Amino acid sequence: MKVNLQNNNFTTMTDEDLVQMIVHSGNTSLFGILYDRYAQKVYSKCLGFAESRDVAEDLTQDVFVKLYLNLKKFRGESKFSTWLYSFTYNHCVNYSKLVLKKRRREEDLNEEYQDLMADEEITDEEIFALSVGKLQEALGQIDAEDKIILLMKYQDDKSIKEIAQMLEMGESAIKMRLHRAKKKIVEIYNSL
């Protein structure tokens, strides 16, 4: 089905109506309108989880391809933007699981944890005292696995338990990684 985007009011349609039309017609030009509305937001979220721009671009592309195939699952129980946010978040978390799996050594981590916990913990107050500009620069230099945990904890307000469930890891492993990530971010921050 060819759609004349100019002569119709598709561009002013609500997200929910647009989704209905795409589900019924399968039209990729209409999906392009939805893409234009949300691509930048999805990309910004992916940037937080990715170790490079290339990876963030690939993640964004994957999110939209998967979205097209799963649009019929949107039942309109929440706003489309909210649904898309959790759809994107879940996709990025799944990607993060793979990144973290590569470096997962639970037994070694537990030993490391004991050593690390002996160090003084960096408090949330110390983290909140960092300036935005320098923090953003420091996040650009830190490892992806540390960045993911820091952003889940401090940007998305996830608890240790929630992060552990999402990344399918033990709570003690997450505590240790968070502890290490906080130390690293402060180290990098202070070296700037």
Add this chain to the structure above:
Amino acid sequence: MDNPFKKILQDEKLPVYIKDRVIDNLNFIKLSLDVSELYTVKVPQALGSVIGESDKKKEQELIEKIINAKKNENNDE
């Protein structure tokens, strides 16, 4: 105290060519689905209806033959 993580803005722009990549991928996926539907659903349906129709014709011919044969038998008597 304000949380600086909440103020971090990702201001990097998504390259325009990603949209073309997404739409091309989707068109390819759509084509693949249409082709597989054609061979797994539509063609068997069409074949089924053609074969079904020819079977009906044969059945009708057979019935007519039997009726004619009976008529002829009755006429002979």
